[in-house]
Amino acid sequence: MSCVFAGSFFNFVLAKTIIKDYSVSEAVIEIKNLNKHFKDIKAVNDLSFNVYKGDVFGFLGPNGAGKSTTIRMLLTLISPDSGSIKIFGKDLVKHRLEILRNTGAIIEKPDFYGYLTAYKNLEILGSISGHEIPKNRIMEVLELVGLEKRFKSKVKTFSHGMKQRLGLAQSLLHNPELIILDEPTTGLDPQGMKEIRDLILMLSKEQHKTILLSSHLLNEVEITANRMIIINKGNAKVEGDVRELLFAGKLNVKVDVGNPEDLNRIVTESRWGSFLDSKSNSTFIFNLETKEIPELNRFMVSNNIEVLSIVPTRSLEEYFLSITEKGA
């Protein structure tokens, strides 16, 4: 008898491993009452949030929500109208150079000097990173993103996905403490996306980097982030622990079994019958709280039900849409 926990529930387990007490954590990014407008458009409206040391912080919002504007303000490409930004506990305006020395970033699509090679681009960016970047470090990051064989190629010959990888390489070049990634997997194939996600998790878990991850791929945030904020129209809609936000309240739990008649019989005779939402063929959908999922599993296994899979179907996408539609 087997039991497969897939999709979001796997993420729940993953997220659980990096839960910590934020009351004692050190805030790496502190944004308070940030505002920015362009002509009549309010791009960021009184936005406040914190990113803590070691976080993989998901930064979510629909197109035009103000994510890129916020990221550009964090990197001093845009000046805020009002509000404050502290990074590493220091005021961004007063300590800009010091902060940028310890920050790596990809902002939207990574653009490079197309007429130069990948290596030369990194060498130039490394030489103004405020650190001594040895030549082997350049090759090291190129290897990390799988571009080591193309280091002599001019960037204008690169595909979008390759530029994206090179963007990631330049953000890691000077080994920064804080990494800001705006849509880092855009243009990558599924294998490339997985590699980048794995890289983000490795940077967080093994190198203890703090990562701000903006993405339109909700699943990406769900897999990689431990905390997140959803913004819409420049405003914070919800902020907190991914696990708590996703798994708070009832979930639709899809259960696939090998002997559905047996399950149907024992469920209707037990208290689980009141949680059953629908059923079709071998699939049963229960309306449960997260903590009830293991109990249901134990119940089924002890009654000789062949459990093929248990999938909590509440996704970040569903959650995201409910939040942003409410705010729209």
Next chain:
Amino acid sequence: MFTLIRIELFKIFSKWRTYIGFIAIAALIPLIEIAMLIQKERTFDWITRSMGQSFIFVGNFLNTYFVSYLIINSIALHIPFLITLVAGDLLAGEATAGTYRMLLTRPVSRFKVVTSKFAAGLIYANMLVFWLALISMGLGYILFGTGELIVSKSAQIIIFERTDVIWRFVLAYGYAALCMCVVTSVAFFFSSLVENAIGPIITTMAIIIVFLIISAIDIDFFQKLKPFLFTSYMLNWQSFFDSPVDIDSIIKAVLVLAGHIAVLYTATLLIFKRKDILT
């Protein structure tokens, strides 16, 4: 700052468009000088056509000095167009390519970014003038040798001994380089305003053409404007071939041109420091 200037020069000289100016000069000047050499007698007759009746010329007047003087006189007003190709691209090129985002998220102040780009632009402009001098005088020396320089001004003919010529050319080319620095500053200023390099290149060329036309038209209103137009001073290098040299007017012209550079650079810096990078 030195690293940034080195990087900017590397970027400039990695682009094909940078070499257009050098190639144009390297192609045009030999063409002119070889044509002069082939038609040596006719060229000399043409040079002395207004004086042949009154003077007997003895010596090598068709020499490298004279040829270089003619060339700088002919193309001094056209070199700026070559310079705008690079200077107009210095800031706007980064915006077009989207590389501002990479560059300005490094721990480098915007002051240093602007200043290093400006310095690289000035170095390029000076190199182009130096290249002009080198090709013009170097090839002229090989083809024609040296001799006295004969200069025909509106009311006089001046003949400079060969020992009295070199310093005049050095200062004339230096002055021409200053003029090209002003052109660089104009293109650089426009380059900070837009996000496409074509705009500053065309605008700077248009400004030079319009200013030259205004400077050339003999109308009172335009004459009042002339002292404020940098193009009015672009031919003042000829003053180094006066006898005596009018130092006061040259100093005044140098100050006006240097003032243009200072104002345009400061304006560019102020604009760029406040600029939101949205590309």
